Amino acid sequence: MENLKVFRITLKPLSYFSSELSSHTIFGALCWAVRYLYGEKRVSELIKLVKEGELLISSAMPVVDGKLYVFKPILKPERIGAEDLKFLSSNEENRESEFRNFIKKFKKLSFVPLDVLMKVSEGEIKNDKDLMLTLGKEPGEVFPFTSLALPHAKLNRITNSTSEGGEFYFEESLFFRSDVYFLVAVKDENITDDVLIPPLKLLQDWGIGGNRSVGFGSFSFKIEREKRFEKLINRNGKDFITLSPVVATDRIDYEKSFYDIKTYKGAVESGCQNFLWKPKIFYLKAGSLIKLKEDSKFAGALIKPFEGIELYHYGFEFPIYIKESGDES
Numbered sequence: 001m002e003n004l005k006v007f008r009i010t011l012k013p014l015s016y017f018s019s020e021l022s023s024h025t026i027f028g029a030l031c032w033a034v035r036y037l038y039g040e041k042r043v044s045e046l047i048k049l050v051k052e053g054e055l056l057i058s059s060a061m062p063v064v065d066g067k068l069y070v071f072k073p074i075l076k077p078e079r080i081g082a083e084d085l086k087f088l089s090s091n092e093e094n095r096e097s098e099f100r101n102f103i104k105k106f107k108k109l110s111f112v113p114l115d116v117l118m119k120v121s122e123g124e125i126k127n128d129k130d131l132m133l134t135l136g137k138e139p140g141e142v143f144p145f146t147s148l149a150l151p152h153a154k155l156n157r158i159t160n161s162t163s164e165g166g167e168f169y170f171e172e173s174l175f176f177r178s179d180v181y182f183l184v185a186v187k188d189e190n191i192t193d194d195v196l197i198p199p200l201k202l203l204q205d206w207g208i209g210g211n212r213s214v215g216f217g218s219f220s221f222k223i224e225r226e227k228r229f230e231k232l233i234n235r236n237g238k239d240f241i242t243l244s245p246v247v248a249t250d251r252i253d254y255e256k257s258f259y260d261i262k263t264y265k266g267a268v269e270s271g272c273q274n275f276l277w278k279p280k281i282f283y284l285k286a287g288s289l290i291k292l293k294e295d296s297k298f299a300g301a302l303i304k305p306f307e308g309i310e311l312y313h314y315g316f317e318f319p320i321y322i323k324e325s326g327d328e329s
């Protein structure tokens with residue numbers, strides 16, 4: 001990666017959302033908005049930019065009291081004991097209890113402050129023991145959203161009522177407690193004015209994600225240059241923390257990477273004439289530490305699940321490179 005400009009898009013949610021805003025959800029929404037505004041040819045141009053590494057998208061992360069948080073890095077495991085944590089009680093029994101509680105909090109942690117990720121990138125934090133010591137006594141979890149079970153009444157389409165076969169059910173929905181942001185890295189700064197800002201203006205009313213027809217997924221947004229990430233994404237190297245889920249490919253050195261895996265099976269956006277489910281796909285979770293094989297330029301990929309239909313799984317990384325020894329940048 002080199003000479004990429006990074007922009008931060010901060011979203012203020014104005015309604016419920018059907019899911020978290022992963023990079024593949026954001027990318028899919030942008031593609032449909034571009035198709036609606038400009039036509040399919042412009043979508044093909046957008047796909048080409050992604051394949052050539054000139055456009056990358058992160059997943060959404062929380063903004064709390066104006067402070068940016070990022071996914072907790074998944075680092076090399078390193079044994080840590082109660083004796084390593086100087087802030088614990090001097091009483092042995094209390095110290096063991098405090099230590100267990102600390103480990104539980106750390107394992108549940110999803111996000112860390114941006115300055116912690118920058119220390120990982122600079123090589124100051126090399127493993128999860130270093131990460132625990134840096135976070136200190138209170139890991140300080142942030143919860144960007146609350147999961148709610150919203151009641152619905154299933155409509156009988158024959159009688160047009162909820163009686164005679166209608167059914168009452170609950171559906172999980174997300175209520176965001178704070179603003180969230182995602183990052184877009186581009187080779188050409190003009191891309192933001194062309195294929196980013198107009199689609200976002202459409203999407204803020206149109207919505208992102210599922211249940212848009214009933215008002216889900218609406219937001220307001222602002223976009224600004226985010227130079228703090230530019231040094232981190234333009235650094236040379238083979239090791240990086242990804243801020244987006246990455247499709248598992250043979251370009252990754254799995255023996256030297258540290259990651260969690262999730263599976264995803266998404267529905268095609270309603271812009272397609274026929275309802276389709278995309279095939280299940282394996283992702284390395286955002287926050288994973290990925291090492292590229294020597295001859296590889298990218299870890300992830302765009303996956304085309306259907307022949308004859310221009311639909312894709314977005315699975316490229318948003319890399320925060322880790323400084324190599326001898327790197328003076």
